[in-house]
Amino acid sequence: MKLIAITIVALLTSSLVASSLMTDATKAGLKPIPSSTTELLKLIDNPKNPITPKKTELGKKLFFDPRLSKSGFISCNSCHNLAEGGDDGLSAAIGHKWTVNPHHLSSPTVLNSVFFDSQFWDGRDPDLEKQAQGPILAGPEMAATKEHVVKTVTSIPAYVAEFKAAYGDNVKIDFEKVTDTIASFERTLVTPSPFDDYLNGNEKAITTAQKKGLKTFIDIGCATCHTGIAIGGSMNAFNITATYKYQNVGDFKGDKNGMVKVPTLRNITQTAPYFHNGQIWSLKDAIKEMGRVQLGKKITSKEASSIEDFLISLDGRKTNISIPNLPASTSKTPKPDIN
Amino acid sequence: MKLIAITIVALLTSSLVASSLMTDATKAGLKPIPSSTTELLKLIDNPKNPITPKKTELGKKLFFDPRLSKSGFISCNSCHNLAEGGDDGLSAAIGHKWTVNPHHLSSPTVLNSVFFDSQFWDGRDPDLEKQAQGPILAGPEMAATKEHVVKTVTSIPAYVAEFKAAYGDNVKIDFEKVTDTIASFERTLVTPSPFDDYLNGNEKAITTAQKKGLKTFIDIGCATCHTGIAIGGSMNAFNITATYKYQNVGDFKGDKNGMVKVPTLRNITQTAPYFHNGQIWSLKDAIKEMGRVQLGKKITSKEASSIEDFLISLDGRKTNISIPNLPASTSKTPKPDIN
Numbered sequence: 001m002k003l004i005a006i007t008i009v010a011l012l013t014s015s016l017v018a019s020s021l022m023t024d025a026t027k028a029g030l031k032p033i034p035s036s037t038t039e040l041l042k043l044i045d046n047p048k049n050p051i052t053p054k055k056t057e058l059g060k061k062l063f064f065d066p067r068l069s070k071s072g073f074i075s076c077n078s079c080h081n082l083a084e085g086g087d088d089g090l091s092a093a094i095g096h097k098w099t100v101n102p103h104h105l106s107s108p109t110v111l112n113s114v115f116f117d118s119q120f121w122d123g124r125d126p127d128l129e130k131q132a133q134g135p136i137l138a139g140p141e142m143a144a145t146k147e148h149v150v151k152t153v154t155s156i157p158a159y160v161a162e163f164k165a166a167y168g169d170n171v172k173i174d175f176e177k178v179t180d181t182i183a184s185f186e187r188t189l190v191t192p193s194p195f196d197d198y199l200n201g202n203e204k205a206i207t208t209a210q211k212k213g214l215k216t217f218i219d220i221g222c223a224t225c226h227t228g229i230a231i232g233g234s235m236n237a238f239n240i241t242a243t244y245k246y247q248n249v250g251d252f253k254g255d256k257n258g259m260v261k262v263p264t265l266r267n268i269t270q271t272a273p274y275f276h277n278g279q280i281w282s283l284k285d286a287i288k289e290m291g292r293v294q295l296g297k298k299i300t301s302k303e304a305s306s307i308e309d310f311l312i313s314l315d316g317r318k319t320n321i322s323i324p325n326l327p328a329s330t331s332k333t334p335k336p337d338i339n
Numbered sequence: 340m341k342l343i344a345i346t347i348v349a350l351l352t353s354s355l356v357a358s359s360l361m362t363d364a365t366k367a368g369l370k371p372i373p374s375s376t377t378e379l380l381k382l383i384d385n386p387k388n389p390i391t392p393k394k395t396e397l398g399k400k401l402f403f404d405p406r407l408s409k410s411g412f413i414s415c416n417s418c419h420n421l422a423e424g425g426d427d428g429l430s431a432a433i434g435h436k437w438t439v440n441p442h443h444l445s446s447p448t449v450l451n452s453v454f455f456d457s458q459f460w461d462g463r464d465p466d467l468e469k470q471a472q473g474p475i476l477a478g479p480e481m482a483a484t485k486e487h488v489v490k491t492v493t494s495i496p497a498y499v500a501e502f503k504a505a506y507g508d509n510v511k512i513d514f515e516k517v518t519d520t521i522a523s524f525e526r527t528l529v530t531p532s533p534f535d536d537y538l539n540g541n542e543k544a545i546t547t548a549q550k551k552g553l554k555t556f557i558d559i560g561c562a563t564c565h566t567g568i569a570i571g572g573s574m575n576a577f578n579i580t581a582t583y584k585y586q587n588v589g590d591f592k593g594d595k596n597g598m599v600k601v602p603t604l605r606n607i608t609q610t611a612p613y614f615h616n617g618q619i620w621s622l623k624d625a626i627k628e629m630g631r632v633q634l635g636k637k638i639t640s641k642e643a644s645s646i647e648d649f650l651i652s653l654d655g656r657k658t659n660i661s662i663p664n665l666p667a668s669t670s671k672t673p674k675p676d677i678n
Contacts, residue, residue, distance in 0.1 A: 098677070
C-alpha cells in the first residue's frame with residue numbers, strides 16, 4: 001500500500017514536473033527539429049539554392065570524393081566523418097600533407113550545422129554554401145584551387161550529366177556550383193533525437209533523469225547560449241581571452257570581439273574532444289569548465305552528471321546513408337598531387 | 340536486300356562466335372562469380388573464420404573506424420575506399436604522417452580480393468585474415484600496435500557487446516579477433532559484373548564489341564595470367580626486373596623470385612593508376628605494356644581498344660553499403676596520437 005502510494009506520488013510529480021518543464025524549455029529558447037517533413041524541408045532549405053533530390057545525391061558524391069582535394073586523398077568526409085559524429089575526433093584538424101590546423105582548431109560537426117546562424121568557429125560565413133568553399137581551398141586542408149575542382153568535375157562525364165540533370169542542360173559548372181551542391185547535401189544531415197520527440201509532445205521520449213538534467217541545464221543558465229534548434233550555433237558568446245583553461249593552446253583569437261561561436265550540443269557524446277581547440281575530452285569536465293568561464297558558477301559533479309544525462313537525449317538518429325559509387329576518372333582528370 | 344543479308348550473316352556470326360566464345364573463355368580458365376548465393380557464400384567463406392551477419396556488420400564498423408590507427412585519422416577505408424574502386428586512386432599509398440609507401444607501392448583494391456589465392460603485391464599472405472593485420476601495424480600505414488587496437492575496441496562497451504553477440508560471451512577480444520572480423524566483412528565485398536552474367540549463361544549480358552574484346556584477350560594470351568574468378572590474383576607472374584618501363588620507380592623487388600602478383604582486372608576502369616607502383620594511368624597503355632613485357636607481343640592500339648571494351652564488362656555491381664554509425668569513445672579509449 002505504501003509502495004503504491006509512493007509510486008502514485010512519483011508518477012504525479014514526474015508528470016507535473018515534465019509538463020511545466022516542457023514549457024520552461026520552450027521559454028528558454030530550446031526548439032525541436034520539427035517532426036513534419038514539410039516543416040523540416042522548409043527549415044533546412046535555402047531559397048537561393050533550393051534542395052532537390054538530384055542535387056543532394058550529387059552533393060553526397062562530391063562530399064565523399066577525395067579527388068576534389070589536391071592530393072586526391074582528402075574529402076569533406078575525411079574531417080566531417082559521417083561514420084563518427086560528423087567530425088574527426090581529433091583535437092585539431094589534419095589536412096594536406098598531414099598539416100595540423102595552423103590555429104589548432106578542431107573540425108566542427110557537419111551534422112545539424114544547417115541550423116547554425118553562422119558557420120566556422122568565428123562565425124564568419126553566413127551559410128553552408130559559403131562555408132563549403134573554405135576547406136576545399138585552404139592550404140592546410142584540401143589544398144585545391146577552384147580550377148582544380150572545376151577541371152576534375154568536368155573531366156568526368158557522369159558528373160557533368162548529373163549536374164545537367166540537377167540544374168538543367170545549360171548549367172555552368174563553376175566552383176560555386178560544386179560547393180552549392182555539396183551544401184545542399186549537408187543541409188539534409190539532420191539527426192532528430194529523443195529530446196526532439198519530447199519537445200514535440202511525447203512526454204515519455206526522455207527519461208526522468210534526463211528531465212532532471214534538462215531542468216538543471218536551464219536553471220544554471222546553459223540555455224542562455226545553447227539555444228535554438230541547434231542548441232547552440234546562434235551566437236558568438238564564448239569569451240576565449242577571459243579565463244578558458246586552455247586558451248594558450250593555438251593562436252585562435254575568435255571573432256573581432258574575441259568571441260567564439262557557441263557549438264551545437266546535438267550528438268555531443270560523439271564529438272569529443274571539446275572546445276574550439278579540442279582540449280577537453282570529458283564531457284563532465286567540459287560542462288564544469290563552461291560553468292566556471294561563462295557563468296561564473298561552480299557546477300558540482302552531481303550537477304554536471306545530471307546535465308550529461310540530459311545531453312545524452314540529444315544523441316540523434318542518423319539517417320541511413322549509403323556509400324556513393326563515385327564515377328571513374330578519365331584521362332582529362334587532374335592527377336593527384338600529394339606534395 | 341543486301342543490307343538484310345548482311346544483318347543476318349552478322350547475327351549468325353555473332354551468335355556462333357559467342358557460343359563457342361563462352362566455351363573458349365571457360366577453357367582459358369576464366370570463371371564467373373556464381374549467381375547462386377549459396378554457392379557464392381561457400382566460395383567466399385573461411386571455415387576457420389566462418390562468415391556470419393553479426394561478424395560482417397561488426398567488421399564493417401571496424402573497417403571504417405579510424406580509431407584503430409595511431410592517429411585516429413586513418414581507417415582501412417582511407418586507402419581501400421569503397422566509394423572509389425576499393426582503392427585510393429594514388430600511385431603510392433599514403434599513411435601515418437603522410438608517409439608515402441616506402442617501396443612506392445599502390446594500394447590494391449579490396450573488392451573481390453576474397454578470390455585471390457594470396458594477398459599483398461608479393462603474395463606473402465595466404466588470406467584476408469592475415470592480410471588485415473599488416474596495414475594496421477605498419478608504421479607507414481595505420482601505425483598502430485596490437486595493444487592500441489585491443490585497448491580501443493575493449494574501451495567501447497558497444498563494441499564489446501557486438502563481439503559477444505558475434506562470438507559468444509566468452510570471446511577473447513585480441514588483435515587477431517579484430518582482424519578476423521574485419522576480414523569477414525571484406526570477404527563479402529564482391530561485385531558481380533555483366534561478364535559474370537555472360538559466363539553464367541546470359542548471351543546478351545555483354546555487347547558484341549565486348550565479346551570481340553574477350554576473344555582478343557584470350558587469343559593474345561592475357562588469360563594465361565589473368566585467370567580464375569578474380570581474373571588475376573592467382574599467381575605471381577609479373578617479372579618486375581625484366582623490362583617493365585617504370586621498374587626504376589620504388590625499390591620493390593617482388594617475391595623471392597622477383598615476381599609480382601597478377602592483380603585482378605575486375606573494376607579495372609576504376610582502379611587507375613596501374614601496376615604495383617602506379618605508374619601508368621591509361622588502361623590502354625597498361626594493356627600495351629603488359630603485351631610487351633609479359634607476352635613479348637606488340638599489342639596494336641586497335642587490339643588494346645578491343646581488350647578495353649571487354650574489361651569494361653568487368654565493372655561490377657557494388658552492393659549498397661550504408662555508412663556505419665560508430666559507437667562513441669569513452670574515457671578509457673586511447674587518445675589519437677598524430678605524431
